[in-house]
Every structure is written in structure tokens, then in C-alpha cells.
Amino acid sequence: MASSTEGTWESLPVKLHEGILETLRELRFTHMTPVQAACVPLFVSNKDVAAEAVTGSGKTLAFVIPIIELLLKREEKLKKMQVGALVITPTRELALQISEVMETFLRRFPEFTQILLVGGSNPAEDVDRLKDRGGNIVIATPGRLEDMFRRKSEGLDLASAVRGLDVLVLDEADRLLDMGFESRCGVGSGAAA
Numbered sequence: 001m002a003s004s005t006e007g008t009w010e011s012l013p014v015k016l017h018e019g020i021l022e023t024l025r026e027l028r029f030t031h032m033t034p035v036q037a038a039c040v041p042l043f044v045s046n047k048d049v050a051a052e053a054v055t056g057s058g059k060t061l062a063f064v065i066p067i068i069e070l071l072l073k074r075e076e077k078l079k080k081m082q083v084g085a086l087v088i089t090p091t092r093e094l095a096l097q098i099s100e101v102m103e104t105f106l107r108r109f110p111e112f113t114q115i116l117l118v119g120g121s122n123p124a125e126d127v128d129r130l131k132d133r134g135g136n137i138v139i140a141t142p143g144r145l146e147d148m149f150r151r152k153s154e155g156l157d158l159a160s161a162v163r164g165l166d167v168l169v170l171d172e173a174d175r176l177l178d179m180g181f182e183s184r185c186g187v188g189s190g191a192a193a
């Protein structure tokens, strides 16, 4: 378990949505970890954030909570095929972990859908899932994500879906860059962890 600080979630200068605070109480996460205390207020205030922290320091929540907060602040409701947040992470295991944490918090925000796009399954199934259910929050590994961007002939226009993106998170950005991600995608604003 991550080591926590003296700061409670309620003590942040930016007030978190009650639905998020309720989930935190349910998880018995009373205090923030240092990386959460440093990142959440900046991220929620629309600042670009780059964080470096050791494994197990609570990085996941440092971006999962701001993603939901920022999507809640949007003036226009996200449509089914509109991606508001994109999280790119180097491995399937990390993507799955992030998606599980996101799922826990989204239980109180059923208005947002999330989709996990990772290798190891038939890409045609991901195309169908995306076309069918859409995804306001996409959690992906780089290879499968790139593949989904090339599926326009199958009726999936992911490039248009990400046009109004509010948040981009590059999880384990150093590993993503080692994988050659930089040469394939333009990196926009958001967070790198």
C-alpha cells in the first residue's frame, strides 16, 4: 500500500466532487500520498503535469481522479463517440490495472464510458466494441491504439473521436519513449507520469 501524507482529500484547495470523495471513503483512502497531493490540485486546475514517482506511490489515482474531475467540468456533455481522456501506458497489465481503478470510480459516474484497448485480442472485436459502445475514456497500449487509428475503412474514425480531447496521460512516459512511441504520435498537453 502507498505511504500517505498528512493531507486529507478534503483539505485540497480544489474541492473534489462528492462522488469521488465517497469512493475514496469506501476504499478507506483517507489521506493522499505525496504524488497525489502534488499532482491532483495542479491537474484539476488544467495545468500540464509531469510526475516522477516510484512504483506503488499512488500514481494511478493521481491521474484517474483528475480525469473524472476535468470531464465533469466540460461545458458540453460528451457524446458516445467522443473521447475526453486518453491514457497511454506501455503494458497490457498496467492498462488493465488502470482500467480497474477507473471502473471503481466510474460506478458513481455512469454518464462516462471507458474502453480498454490492448493487444492480445482480435483487433476487429475492438473496432466493433468502439463502434458499438464508444468510449469517453480510452485506456490503451500504443500498438493497439495506433491500429485503431487506421481503421477508417471499417467505419471507425478514431481521429475524429479524439478531436475534442481534454486530457492526455502518458503513463510511464520514459518507457513509452523507449518503445519508439515519440516518432509515431504527436504528444499534446496533459500529464506524463
Ligand SMILES: Nc1ncnc2c1ncn2[C@@H]1O[C@H](COP(=O)(O)OP(=O)(O)OP(=O)(O)O)[C@@H](O)[C@H]1O
Residues within 6 Å of the ligand: 001, 002, 004, 028, 029, 030, 031, 032, 033, 036, 053, 054, 055, 056, 057, 058, 059, 060, 061
Ligand atoms: N491515498 C491512498 N491511500 C491508501 N492507499 C492508496 C492511496 N492511493 C493509492 N493507494 C494504494 O496503493 C497501491 C499503489 O498505488 P498505485 O498502483 O496507484 O501506484 P503506482 O505508483 O501507480 O504503481 P505502479 O508504478 O505499479 O503503477 C494500490 O494498491 C492503491 O490502491
